[in-house]
Amino acid sequence: MELPNHSSDEGITDGLKIVSYALNSKGEYELTPDFVWPPVNVANHLAWLEIAKQITQSREKVAAGRVSCLHYYMIANQMDIGLLAKYTSQPRWKVFLHLVPFIFNKLPASTLKKYAQLYKIATDDLIQGRLRPPIYKPE
Amino acid sequence: MLDFPHKQSAHCESGVAANLLTHRGINISEAMAFGIGVGLFFGYFPFVRINGMPLVTYRAAAGHILRQLIAIPGVQMYQKKFRNQDEAMAELDRALAASIPVGLQTGVFWLPYFPKALRFHFNAHNLVVYGKEGNEYLISDPVFPKPVRCQADDLARARFASGALAPKGKMYYLTQVPEKLERRPLIARGVRSVSKSMLASPFPLIGVRGIRFLAKRLAKWPQRLGRERADLHLGHVVRMQEEIGTGGGGFRFMYAAFLQESAEVMQERRLHDCAASLTGAGDTWREFAAMAARICKDRALPDDSYASMAACINRGAAMEEKVFTELQQWAKQHP
Numbered sequence: 001m002e003l004p005n006h007s008s009d010e011g012i013t014d015g016l017k018i019v020s021y022a023l024n025s026k027g028e029y030e031l032t033p034d035f036v037w038p039p040v041n042v043a044n045h046l047a048w049l050e051i052a053k054q055i056t057q058s059r060e061k062v063a064a065g066r067v068s069c070l071h072y073y074m075i076a077n078q079m080d081i082g083l084l085a086k087y088t089s090q091p092r093w094k095v096f097l098h099l100v101p102f103i104f105n106k107l108p109a110s111t112l113k114k115y116a117q118l119y120k121i122a123t124d125d126l127i128q129g130r131l132r133p134p135i136y137k138p139e
Numbered sequence: 140m141l142d143f144p145h146k147q148s149a150h151c152e153s154g155v156a157a158n159l160l161t162h163r164g165i166n167i168s169e170a171m172a173f174g175i176g177v178g179l180f181f182g183y184f185p186f187v188r189i190n191g192m193p194l195v196t197y198r199a200a201a202g203h204i205l206r207q208l209i210a211i212p213g214v215q216m217y218q219k220k221f222r223n224q225d226e227a228m229a230e231l232d233r234a235l236a237a238s239i240p241v242g243l244q245t246g247v248f249w250l251p252y253f254p255k256a257l258r259f260h261f262n263a264h265n266l267v268v269y270g271k272e273g274n275e276y277l278i279s280d281p282v283f284p285k286p287v288r289c290q291a292d293d294l295a296r297a298r299f300a301s302g303a304l305a306p307k308g309k310m311y312y313l314t315q316v317p318e319k320l321e322r323r324p325l326i327a328r329g330v331r332s333v334s335k336s337m338l339a340s341p342f343p344l345i346g347v348r349g350i351r352f353l354a355k356r357l358a359k360w361p362q363r364l365g366r367e368r369a370d371l372h373l374g375h376v377v378r379m380q381e382e383i384g385t386g387g388g389g390f391r392f393m394y395a396a397f398l399q400e401s402a403e404v405m406q407e408r409r410l411h412d413c414a415a416s417l418t419g420a421g422d423t424w425r426e427f428a429a430m431a432a433r434i435c436k437d438r439a440l441p442d443d444s445y446a447s448m449a450a451c452i453n454r455g456a457a458m459e460e461k462v463f464t465e466l467q468q469w470a471k472q473h474p
Contacts, residue, residue, distance in 0.1 A: 016254045017284050020149050020385075021170070021392040023418065029170070029396035031149065033284070039425075039432035040381040044256060046374040046435050078190070078248070078260055086301035136248070136258040 051078060059131065068104030069129040073119045076134035088114045141238045143269035145279040145286050149393055150385065152204045153178055154281025155242050155265040160208075162240055163316045169281075174397030175211075175325040176204030177332045179390055181459075182345050183353040189303065190259070192375040195353065197389035201244070201263030201304055205311065211325060213317030220307040224295050227308035231268065234312060240269040240279070244309040246300025252280075252287045262304040268294075326401045327473040333394075334467035337459065347463070350456040358449035369445070370435050377428045377435075388421030391459075395421065409469050416462045423455035 022032040058075040061067045074084050081099075085092040097103045098111070109123065116123045121132050144161050146169070148154030153173035160167050173179075180199040187194040209216045221227035234241045246262040247253055270277035275288045289297075298308045337346040344352055357376070360369035380389040395417040402410035430443050430451065 016257075016282075018149075018282060019147050019284075021396045027415075029392065029399055029414075031147070031169075033147070039377055039428040042432040042435055043374040043377040043381070043428075046371065047259075047378065048256065050371060083260065083302050136255045 062129070062131065065101055067099050068101045069126060069131060070104055070115060071099045072131050073115070073121075073134075074099075076131075077119060077136075078134075084118075087118055090114075141240065141269055143240050143267065143279050143286075146281070147284050148281040150178070150198070150390070151265040151281050152176075152201065152263075153393075155267055156204055156208055158267055158279060158281060159240065159242060159313055160316065160320075163313055165316055165320050167320065168400060170393055170396035171322070171400055172204065172208070173390075173393055174401065175322070175329040176207040177329050177336075178204050179333050179394045180336055180345075181347070181349050181389075183349045183356075184344055185356065187303075189375075192372060195376050195379045197380055197385060197391075201265075205242075207329075211317075211320070213315065214313070215315035216311055217314050218309065218311040220309045222307075224299055224308065227298060227310070228291065228295055231310060232271065234310070235268065235271050239312050240267050242267050242311045243294075243298060244306035245294070245297035246302075246306065247297075249293055249297040249300060250289060251293050252278075252283075252289055260300070260302050262300045262302055262306055322401075322404050323473075326405060327470050330401075330466050331470035334463040334470060337463045338467060347456050347460045350452060350459065354449040354452040354456065357452065358445050361445050373431045373448075374435050377431045380424060381428055388424045391417055391421030391424060405473075407469070409465070413462050413466055413469075416458060416465070420455050420458040420462060423451060423458060427451040427455065 017033050019031045019033045021029050024030050054075050055072070058067070058072045062069050062072050074080070079087070081092050081095050085095045088095070098107065098115075112123045112126050116126055119132075120135060124130075125132055144158060146154070146158055146161070148157065148169040150169065150173060153169050153176060156176060157167050157169045157172040160172070176199075178198050180196060180203075182196045183193065184196075185193040205216070208214055219230065221230070231241055231243075243266055244262075245264050245266060246260065247264045248258050248260045250258075250264075266278050266280040268276050268278050269286075272288075274291045276291065276294050277286055278289055278294075279286050298306055298310075300306060340346045340348065343349070353376075357373070360372055363369075364372065379385075385393070395414040398410050398414035398417065402408070402414065427448055430448055433439050433443055434445075434448075
């Protein structure tokens with residue numbers, strides 16, 4: 001690969017200066033800083049669009065009362081039932097049931113606390129059904 | 140606090156390996172660590188799913204490079220996995236108190252210093268912790284330009300991330316290194332082992348056969364999955380190929396850098412030529428990625444299609460087959 005023109009587009013890395021291998025003018029490889037290749041940005045952007053779409057869908061479902069607010073937190077943090085079950089050391093079927101609003105509303109405080117700790121929110125947020133931003137996007 | 144030689148690198152595991160060895164007085168570049176650690180690989184495993192996408196990997200499984208380095212005569216490494224979080228953090232603190240820089244396997248999602256766009260549930264990240272100040276750990280993360288800091292409870296979470304490739308608090312540090320690293324036999328061994336996995340795997344999803352298999356499947360994605368899902372799959376393949384840590388071109392450029400460096404060490408012209416051919420293969424991968432990006436963005440040129448992407452990948456496969464056959468022959472002459 002030839003040394004490209006340094007891209008000023010920080011794009012998806014949020015300004016993180018990464019390095020990658022590129023040929024210099026003498027045909028030798030060297031680590032070149034400060035270069036983000038556009039196709040990665042496109043692909044990454046696509047992945048985040050998909051996540052954003054899922055989050056929007058989940059918000060709508062929560063608002064319509066079809067799932068509990070736990071569903072939003074799960075999706076917003078890119079988890080599925082299996083992963084959430086592992087993080088909270090519960091069987092999958094329990095987590096599955098907790099996504100049902102009727103069951104979720106009757107959960108004991110100890111279970112809610114587990115979820116709240118995982119997502120770094122207050123237990124009250126879960127009880128009130130407030131939708132806070134995901135872990136990686138603090139307010 | 141101990142003085143740790145932080146050097147930014149393109150890939151986390153080879154970067155950690157190189158930095159740890161350099162700290163013990165063995166100067167080794169990242170590309171060299173990647174090469175003798177047999178980091179290059181190709182595998183396409185549609186039955187393993189990551190976020191609902193098939194697993195495509197351009198490098199050896201996490202931990203492979205470190206395992207190869209331990210196998211070097213004279214190198215010894217202490218490794219431990221944990222069940223208990225507190226115990227894992229306590230052992231880390233003890234090692235740091237003894238001025239030992241400690242390598243950790245972590246998940247990326249829980250590390251607050253990571254840019255948010257890269258915080259996926261990916262659990263095979265490597266970093267070195269070299270100090271602790273109050274409740275904060277000082278971390279040399281090889282993909283970052285400068286050392287970073289991380290709160291203790293965030294680091295504990297990252298060490299005990301769940302899901303595929305769960306790190307289980309894995310920590311490691313070098314306990315013994317040889318006085319001088321004799322590179323020549325290691326280079327030959329590394330090259331031999333890579334060409335074997337790329338050419339002679341009995342399993343059709345690995346190596347050059349795997350690349351061709353990917354091409355075959357990829358050509359059928361639009362019919363099988365529909366346009367939208369096909370584009371998502373395509374984006375996933377490109378991300379695996381070009382994400383931070385690949386050095387671009389799915390690690391091919393990094394391996395070419397290793398071959399160039401080896402050519403100097405071994406005084407061998409042929410390795411230089413192989414490096415040039417591998418660069419060609421990497422460029423073909425990039426050509427594919429560029430075409431894929433255009434398709435994903437709905438800005439396809441007239442001759443961009445899934446079929447021509449498959450053709451592009453096949454061309455890359457042919458080039459890689461040639462390079463690794465050449466390397467295999469070379470390695471045979473250097474037992």
